[in-house]
Amino acid sequence: MAVTTTQLIQWKQEKRPIVALTAWDYCFAQLLDEAGVDLILVGDSLGMVALGYETTLPVTLEQMLHHTAAVCRGVKRALVVCDLPFLSYQQNISHAINSAGRVLKETGAQAVKVEGGNPIVAQIVSQLTTFGIPVMGHVGLTPQSVHKIGYKQQGNNPQDAEKIFNEAIALVQAGVFAIILEHIPSELAKKITERIPIPTIGIGAGNFCDGQVLVTADLLGLTEKQPPFANPYVNLRQIITQTVQTYASQIREL
Numbered sequence: 001m002a003v004t005t006t007q008l009i010q011w012k013q014e015k016r017p018i019v020a021l022t023a024w025d026y027c028f029a030q031l032l033d034e035a036g037v038d039l040i041l042v043g044d045s046l047g048m049v050a051l052g053y054e055t056t057l058p059v060t061l062e063q064m065l066h067h068t069a070a071v072c073r074g075v076k077r078a079l080v081v082c083d084l085p086f087l088s089y090q091q092n093i094s095h096a097i098n099s100a101g102r103v104l105k106e107t108g109a110q111a112v113k114v115e116g117g118n119p120i121v122a123q124i125v126s127q128l129t130t131f132g133i134p135v136m137g138h139v140g141l142t143p144q145s146v147h148k149i150g151y152k153q154q155g156n157n158p159q160d161a162e163k164i165f166n167e168a169i170a171l172v173q174a175g176v177f178a179i180i181l182e183h184i185p186s187e188l189a190k191k192i193t194e195r196i197p198i199p200t201i202g203i204g205a206g207n208f209c210d211g212q213v214l215v216t217a218d219l220l221g222l223t224e225k226q227p228p229f230a231n232p233y234v235n236l237r238q239i240i241t242q243t244v245q246t247y248a249s250q251i252r253e254l
């Protein structure tokens with residue numbers, strides 16, 4: 001049966017961990033779905049993984065629509081969530097509704113994700129959910145703010161921890177169905193997870209979240225370098241290079 005946002009909330013209540021990974025194309029989406037991943041995030045990390053950008057900032061809505069539609073064609077069971085890229089939702093509510101609406105209408109994804117939990121983002125989330133668009137939140141290390149906060153652990157002093165906690169609460173009040181907690185101390189993730197009625201999905205946030213997500217390219221060792229919290233389970237980069245070298249040497253011996 002296809003995974004729904006309501007199912008995710010029920011799994012939190014049942015303490016059944018949620019398995020999430022990112023995908024950016026049809027082939028990986030099909031593999032992840034067949035392997036039983038519950039939630040597939042078409043993260044704007046595809047900007048680095050699939051498009052070779054330094055950060056997620058250059059990623060456009062058109063690129064997200066293109067990749068998300070490909071992912072959805074490969075998925076039968078998992079819930080597909082599409083990241084709204086930088087400046088596709090922050091300007092004003094009608095812009096956000098237009099971007100999120102295009103994701104649902106044109107790709108087949110069931111939900112969108114936004115970064116941050118300040119009052120402007122919370123208001124946007126509230127409007128989107130009012131129009132029936134499921135939204136996932138994302139607090140802690142929010143890569144679209146990299147030039148302000150850097151790629152480092154967030155919430156490791158009392159003021160920052162309180163800010164992140166309050167952002168999570170504001171997002172819940174605005175109507176998100178789940179929140180990504182990225183690169184924050186595990187005690188803070190535990191506090192948020194215990195306090196809110198919707199699932200937390202952690203990435204570099206310890207073991208107390210209701211689920212875990214990783215960028216699939218990091219999990220599989222496809223990326224040149226991984227963030228400190230991502231332990232590759234296999235070195236596919238090496239395996240692919242060796243396989244291609246074997247192929248090349250066989251061709252050259254023909």
Ligand code: KIV
Nearest residue numbers: 022043044045180215
């Ligand atoms: O873009 C992405 O892949 C993400 C994950 C790191 C959660 O937002």
